[in-house]
Amino acid sequence: MDWRRLEQDLIALRRDLHRYPEAAWTEFRTSSLVAERLERLGYKPAVGLETVEVDAVMGRPSEEEIDRHIGRAVTQGGNVGWIEAMGRYPGVVAVLETGRPGPVVSLRFDMDCVDVDEDESPDHRPRRENFASVNPHLMHACGHDAHTAIGLGVAEVLIAREGLLNGTVRLIFQPGEEGCRGAYAMVQKGVVDGSDYFLAMHIGGGVPSGTFGLNSLGYLSTTKFDAHFTGRPAHAAGAPHEGRNALLAAAAAALGLHAIAPHRDGAMRVNVGVLNAGTGRNVIAGSATMKVETRGENQEIADYVYERAVEVLNGAAAMYGTTVELERTGAGTTACGDAELVSLAGEAVRALNCFEEVVETVRGGGSEDATWMMRRVQEGGGQATYMALGSDIAAPHHNGRFDLDERSIVPGVRAMVAVTERLLNSK
Ligand SMILES: [Zn+2]
Numbered sequence: 001m002d003w004r005r006l007e008q009d010l011i012a013l014r015r016d017l018h019r020y021p022e023a024a025w026t027e028f029r030t031s032s033l034v035a036e037r038l039e040r041l042g043y044k045p046a047v048g049l050e051t052v053e054v055d056a057v058m059g060r061p062s063e064e065e066i067d068r069h070i071g072r073a074v075t076q077g078g079n080v081g082w083i084e085a086m087g088r089y090p091g092v093v094a095v096l097e098t099g100r101p102g103p104v105v106s107l108r109f110d111m112d113c114v115d116v117d118e119d120e121s122p123d124h125r126p127r128r129e130n131f132a133s134v135n136p137h138l139m140h141a142c143g144h145d146a147h148t149a150i151g152l153g154v155a156e157v158l159i160a161r162e163g164l165l166n167g168t169v170r171l172i173f174q175p176g177e178e179g180c181r182g183a184y185a186m187v188q189k190g191v192v193d194g195s196d197y198f199l200a201m202h203i204g205g206g207v208p209s210g211t212f213g214l215n216s217l218g219y220l221s222t223t224k225f226d227a228h229f230t231g232r233p234a235h236a237a238g239a240p241h242e243g244r245n246a247l248l249a250a251a252a253a254a255l256g257l258h259a260i261a262p263h264r265d266g267a268m269r270v271n272v273g274v275l276n277a278g279t280g281r282n283v284i285a286g287s288a289t290m291k292v293e294t295r296g297e298n299q300e301i302a303d304y305v306y307e308r309a310v311e312v313l314n315g316a317a318a319m320y321g322t323t324v325e326l327e328r329t330g331a332g333t334t335a336c337g338d339a340e341l342v343s344l345a346g347e348a349v350r351a352l353n354c355f356e357e358v359v360e361t362v363r364g365g366g367s368e369d370a371t372w373m374m375r376r377v378q379e380g381g382g383q384a385t386y387m388a389l390g391s392d393i394a395a396p397h398h399n400g401r402f403d404l405d406e407r408s409i410v411p412g413v414r415a416m417v418a419v420t421e422r423l424l425n426s427k
């Protein structure tokens with residue numbers, strides 16, 4: 001393999017994806033280019049509705065929004081044929097069947113961006129080198145542009161080495177990781193069913209360039225939901241007693257949610273990130289919407305904080321004579337790598353000699369919905385781990401000044417390939 005050529009190619013690809021970021025469930029351009037490239041490499045990719053269970057989709061924009069995003073994807077150079085084949089849902093899965101007996105190894109790469117404006121200052125490299133986001137309020141500020149490029153690099157190397165491999169590899173390009181929205185619907189479609197091994201990997205995350213982590217721990221189990229309060233609008237001076245104030249109910253709920261008692265047994269989080277209410281200065285607010293997330297270090301703590309949140313929301317709604325309805329928009333669970341797989345992965349990555357340091361465990365931040373895939377594989381008797389690809393970053397993840405070290409991309413491909421090959425040839 002000509003690694004220098006691959007590096008140039010994948011950096012160019014990463015920069016192209018960086019320039020045209022797409023948020024959860026709108027990755028039509030990205031998915032279409034992934035499918036196009038996989039097909040060129042010799043795969044027969046499944047896309048869109050073939051890869052996600054519609055009933056299990058969480059936090060997808062409205063159909064009008066989807067129309068707008070499909071239109072933009074086409075304008076910005078998406079592959080129209082592949083976009084049509086998706087049936088309004090992004091997502092790509094490609095399978096490499098060697099035809100020889102061996103394990104099934106599933107690899108997952110996420111493709112979506114973050115809802116944040118990219119920094120405009122000239123010292124921000126993507127701006128300076130002209131690959132900053134052209135889509136307002138959207139930016140690859142988590143490195144999933146690099147993940148997608150790495151996935152395509154892995155696809156290219158594996159198919160070139162197919163003759164040396166046994167078993168089956170599934171390459172899963174997932175929409176909607178941000179907000180933990182996409183993985184669950186893919187799991188429900190069965191994309192990881194029957195896997196003996198499952199691998200995912202995140203770039204950056206506080207791990208420096210030259211370091212590789214085999215097992216990311218500490219992802220918090222989370223529920224994301226919108227709370228819709230319904231009250232009764234009325235004239236604020238003429239008939240205030242006839243109104244039922246949804247704004248006050250939501251405001252009381254926001255304070256109450258942030259006052260949920262901590263749990264003795266471990267970390268928990270609750271955040272009200274958005275609160276919109278009311279229609280006019282002289283109108284008792286008839287409706288309010290809040291965006292909320294709860295998290296816990298383990299499932300028990302996560303259930304505790306979610307159940308308390310529901311009580312607080314219902315209590316606040318009742319206090320003001322309003323009602324509240326909850327709509328789940330995302331969810332993730334906890335993860336822990338399997339010792340045997342972690343150890344095999346460690347041998348494979350160390351043998352590459354392309355990392356200064358290979359560490360057993362790293363602390364994963366926030367939440368991650370590949371945990372659903374890990375759990376499904378582990379429950380089916382397989383093994384899974386979530387790895388960490390070190391990369392120096394210019395600013396924290398989800399910040400408009402985020403940028404990553406592109407020299408980590410090829411080591412990421414090599415690590416993923418090395419572990420996959422070790423697993424395929426292990427049985
Ligand atoms: Zn992120």
Ligand SMILES: [Zn+2]
Binds near residue numbers: 143
């Ligand atoms: Zn991320």
